[in-house]
Amino acid sequence: xxxxxxxxxxxxxxxxxxAVSNFHQDRDIFTLEITADVNTAVILFLKNDPALRFHxxxxxxxxxxxxxxxxxxxxxxxxxxxxxxxxxxxxxxxxNGDKPEIKSISKIFLSSNWMERETYDFYGVNFIxxxxxxxILNMDEMISFPMRKEFPLEDGGRTDxxxxxxxxxxxxx
Amino acid sequence: xxxLLLPPEHRYARIIKExxxxxxxxxxxxxxxxxxxxxxxIFQNILLMDGERILEAEPTIGxxxxxxxxxxxxxxxxxxxxxxxxxxxxxxxxxxxGWWMTLExxxxxxxxxxxxxxxxxxxxxxxxxxxxxxxxxxxxxxxAYTGFLYVFQFREKVYEIYEExxxxxxxxxxxxxxxxxxxxxxEAFRKLDVFLEEFPAAWKEFENxxxxxxxxxxxxxxxxxxxAEQAMSYGFTGPNLRAAGVDYDVRVAQPYSSxxxxxxxxxxxxxxxxYDRFCVRNAEVWExxxxxxxxxxxxxxxxxxxxxxxxxxxxPKEDVYTNMESxxxxxxxxxxxxxVPVAEIYHPVEGGNGELGFYLVTDGSRTPxxxxxxxxxxxxxxxYPEMIKGALLSDAIVILSSLNVIAGELDA
Numbered sequence: 290x291x292x293x294x295x296x297x298x299x300x301x302x303x304x305x306x307x308a309v310s311n312f313h314q315d316r317d318i319f320t321l322e323i324t325a326d327v328n329t330a331v332i333l334f335l336k337n338d339p340a341l342r343f344h345x346x347x348x349x350x351x352x353x354x355x356x357x358x359x360x361x362x363x364x365x366x367x368x369x370x371x372x373x374x375x376x377x378x379x380x381x382x383x384x385n386g387d388k389p390e391i392k393s394i395s396k397i398f399l400s401s402n403w404m405e406r407e408t409y410d411f412y413g414v415n416f417i418x419x420x421x422x423x424x425i426l427n428m429d430e431m432i433s434f435p436m437r438k439e440f441p442l443e444d445g446g447r448t449d450x451x452x453x454x455x456x457x458x459x460x461x462x
Numbered sequence: 463x464x465x466l467l468l469p470p471e472h473r474y475a476r477i478i479k480e481x482x483x484x485x486x487x488x489x490x491x492x493x494x495x496x497x498x499x500x501x502x503x504i505f506q507n508i509l510l511m512d513g514e515r516i517l518e519a520e521p522t523i524g525x526x527x528x529x530x531x532x533x534x535x536x537x538x539x540x541x542x543x544x545x546x547x548x549x550x551x552x553x554x555x556x557x558x559x560g561w562w563m564t565l566e567x568x569x570x571x572x573x574x575x576x577x578x579x580x581x582x583x584x585x586x587x588x589x590x591x592x593x594x595x596x597x598x599x600x601x602x603x604x605x606a607y608t609g610f611l612y613v614f615q616f617r618e619k620v621y622e623i624y625e626e627x628x629x630x631x632x633x634x635x636x637x638x639x640x641x642x643x644x645x646x647x648x649e650a651f652r653k654l655d656v657f658l659e660e661f662p663a664a665w666k667e668f669e670n671x672x673x674x675x676x677x678x679x680x681x682x683x684x685x686x687x688x689x690a691e692q693a694m695s696y697g698f699t700g701p702n703l704r705a706a707g708v709d710y711d712v713r714v715a716q717p718y719s720s721x722x723x724x725x726x727x728x729x730x731x732x733x734x735x736x737y738d739r740f741c742v743r744n745a746e747v748w749e750x751x752x753x754x755x756x757x758x759x760x761x762x763x764x765x766x767x768x769x770x771x772x773x774x775x776x777x778p779k780e781d782v783y784t785n786m787e788s789x790x791x792x793x794x795x796x797x798x799x800x801x802v803p804v805a806e807i808y809h810p811v812e813g814g815n816g817e818l819g820f821y822l823v824t825d826g827s828r829t830p831x832x833x834x835x836x837x838x839x840x841x842x843x844x845x846y847p848e849m850i851k852g853a854l855l856s857d858a859i860v861i862l863s864s865l866n867v868i869a870g871e872l873d874a
Contacts, residue, residue, distance in 0.1 A: 316567070318808055345694055348808070348819055350834040366821070368808055368836075372708075375715050379808065400697025403844045411531070426524035426873060435532055442536045 292341060292376045294319050300341065304334060318368075320379045325391045328365070328382050332394055335369060335378075343369040343378065346398040349405065351412040355386070355438045362386025363414060367394075390415035393422075411436035474510045474518070489517065492855070496525050500859045502599060503869030507846075507858075514854050519847040523840075527873040534833040538798025539565055539639070542833070547633035549837060550871040552595050553588035553814035555624065558636045560811035563718055564820040565639050568807050569774065574766035577641035578720040579757045583654070584627065584636065585719070585811075586750040586757075590661075591617045592814030593701075593743040593750075596866040600740055601672060603863045604681045609668050616661050623657065626650035640775050641768025654758070662751060669744055679737065686849045686861035687735035696845040699838050700816025702865055705742045706734030712812040724756045736864040773800055798828035815839055815866055839871040 294314060301309045301321070309331065311322040323331050335343040348368040355362060361383040370377045384391050393416035395402045405416045406425040413434035416422055424431065433440055478489045495506040504525040510518040530545045537545075546557040559581050566573060573581075594617050598610035621631040626649050628636040637643065672678045688698070693706040703710060711728045713721040729745035731738030768775055776795055781788035794800060804826045810819040819836030842865065849865075850858040 315806055320806075346697060347810075347817065348821060348834070348836040350821060350832075352823060352832045366834075368819070368821070372710050372715070377808070379806075398697070399692075399695040400841050400844070403840065407840075424524075426527040428524075435529065440532075442532060 292371060292374045297321075297335075297341060297378065300338065301331065301334070305331060315379065318377050318379050320381065322381045322383070325365075325382045325384045328367075328380075329392045329394055329397065331380065332367065332369065333397055336397060341371065342373050343371045343376075345370045345372055346394075346400050346404075347377070349394075349401050349408065351408040351414055351436070353412060353436065353438050354383075357383075357386075359387055360385045363389045363412060365391055365408065365414065384414065389413060390417055392417050393419040395419055410434075413437070472508075474508065474520075477510060483512070487513070494855075494858070496522070500603065502863060503867065503872075505862070505867065505869065505872075509855070509858070511855070516850050516853055516855065516858055519850055519858075521843070521846060523843070524873055526869050530874045531833055531835065534830055536829055538828050539802075539830070540795070540798070542830070543637070544633065544635050546835075547635055548870050549835065549874055550592070550814055550818070550839070550868045551632060552868055553592040554632065554634045555584045555588040555636050556592075556811060556813050557818065558634060559585055559719070560809065560813070560818055560820060562637050562639055563811065564807055564809040564822055565774075566769075567809050568803065568805055568822060568824065569639070569771075571640050571769050571771055571774070573641055573719070573769050574762075575720065576762045576764060576766045577768060579761050580642060580646060580767065581637070581719045582721065582724070582757050583754050584624075586753045587620050587623060587654075587657075589750050589812075589814055590747050591620045592866070593747050596814075596863070597672075597740055597743050598668070600682075600736070600860065600863045601678070603860050604678055606672070606675070606678065609671050612671075613664055613668050616657070616664060619653070619657050619661070623650055623653045626653060638768060638775055640771045641766075643768075643776070645765050645767040651758075654754070658751065658755065662748075665744075665747055673741065673744070681857075681860060682737040682740060682864070683735060684733070685736045685853065685857045686864065687733050688845065688849055689734060692845070692848075693734060696848075697841040698816065698845070699842070700813065701742045701746060702734075702739055702842055703816065704729065705731035705738035707732050712810050712817050716810060718809075718811060723760065724753045726753050736860055739864045800828075802826055802828070810836070813838060815868065815871070816842065835874055837871045837874055839867050840874070843867050843872055 298312045305327055308324045308327040309321055313320055335341050347370045350366055352364040352366060363384045363386060365382045367380040393405055395405060403425060405419055408414050409416060409422055410424045410427050411434060474491050482488055490511050492509045492511050494509055495501050496504045506522040508520045509516050534542045534545060543558050543561055546561045547554040549557050594613050598613050601609040624634050625631055626647050628634050688706055690706045690708050693703050707730050709728045709730050714728060726749040729742050731742050772791055777788035777791050782792045802824050805824055807822045808819060810817045816838030818838060821834040822830055823832040825831040849861055
């Protein structure tokens with residue numbers, strides 16, 4: 290029997306109440322939002338519930354939203370997949386921009402180990418309880434977090450490229 | 463000697479000092495990589511060894527990290543395809559097509575059936591080349607050079623087909639939003655027919671050379687075995703997972719580009735060891751060949767090779783020079799000034815090594831707001847230290863090549 294969106298929503302709301310919200314079907318993937326403090330509990334619940342069985346972590350990554358209010362400036366996005374019923378869901382947890390931290394799920398899914406390290410490397414998100422939280426793709430001596438939106442890709446002092454002529458603004462180029 | 467190679471605080475140096483074997487011999491550190499002919503790419507592994515046995519390993523990755531995700535946030539959608547080429551460069555058409563399909567999902571574009579079938583053909587060719595490389599190099603690593611030389615010419619033949627389709631060979635940058643940049647030439651189909659004619663005999667011979675070969679079996683059976691539960695927890699997908707006995711394949715689970723029209727089986731192994739991975743890849747090559755044949759057979763008539771989406775599909779070059787409207791569209795598309803909805807998309811395809819996913823967040827501007835590549839190599843390579851624990855050094859090399867870790871995809 291396939292897992293229905295309603296079942297997921299009912300079970301999660303019954304267990305976690307206010308902490309899970311904003312359930313909606315986003316194109317072909319069912320999406321929900323959780324508060325950062327329940328991330329391990331929700332994911333463990335989804336994994337161990339005999340009807341839901343979301344047993345495979347497909348992807349984990351961060352997104353930076355510098356224009357949001359300060360307590361929602363980073364999002365950690367989990368894509369979790371149930372192979373038995375072939376159902377995917379996406380879970381978003383927003384975290385504080387000044388002090389980005391969230392609990393690590395590396396005890397639940399071994400595969401999240403490097404994905405969390407990658408997210409730390411790019412965004413500086415502190416995964417509490419991670420066994421070895423250090424940079425993975427960039428060099429250890431690096432002091433900035435390059436995927437944050439304020440990190441420039443090119444030298445800002447270049448004068449040979451004037452983006453105004455191409456209808457671009459600082460925001461969209 | 464080891465003090466010279468590593469900073470004194472490295473934990474292995476401490477372990478060596480604390481731990482002395484009963485017979486007075488001591489443990490040692492071996493630095494495998496970053497560049498070594500046997501690692502086929504830039505991977506560093508610091509190994510703690512007791513004689514020939516590996517006790518522990520610490521991988522370091524990122525030597526060819528090129529910040530594709532950051533660059534992608536500053537490029538219009540067309541200019542991101544060359545970046546996807548350079549991830550798994552052994553099967554770049556799959557990456558290209560996966561990226562176009564992500565955009566088509568974003569823009570709700572329906573691709574004509576014929577173009578979908580052409581895509582299936584080129585993706586299966588890419589899978590064949592990927593598996594040719596992996597399996598024949600595995601042979602080289604176990605000391606059998608002949609098989610490699612024998613099948614590698616067929617990779618060349620596939621590259622000639624790519625060349626007919628898009629003009630490039632290794633980093634193909636193939637296709638457009640909605641289909642291909644041009645129809646396939648009769649020469650491409652002719653070369654494809656020749657390939658389908660000649661390759662099976664060679665692949666059969668390659669299989670015969672290895673599958674019952676005493677030396678090869680001794681080197682690979684029960685080497686680097688991983689259980690299905692462990693493999694799933696480590697995020698394995700693709701042939702490496704299927705070798706452990708789990709029949710998960712994105713082509714079956716979430717068919718894209720009309721994969722549901724074709725009959726094929728998903729080969730699975732049992733023990734998840736190096737030999738099973740080799741056999742699963744061998745069997746997949748036969749399935750890919752069968753899919754290509756079916757696609758050629760069922761190919762719809764006509765010459766549709768792209769969807770009618772003038773907003774996103776570059777107009778023919780002749781028109782750009784003579785027709786004002788085409789020139790405007792050309793300019794707008796090249797400069798990235800095309801309408802893009804605000805959305806979040808996740809699109810998976812079955813890459814050569816497993817589930818290759820594109821997580822795309824757009825904010826309506828000319829570039830992605832965030833693009834994350836779910837790279838199968840990156841995710842399953844973290845199981846490597848676990849898999850080589852207790853193995854011999856020569857096994858570690860064989861396990862690495864049977865996992866088919868591609869440095870470009872690992873580091874992105």
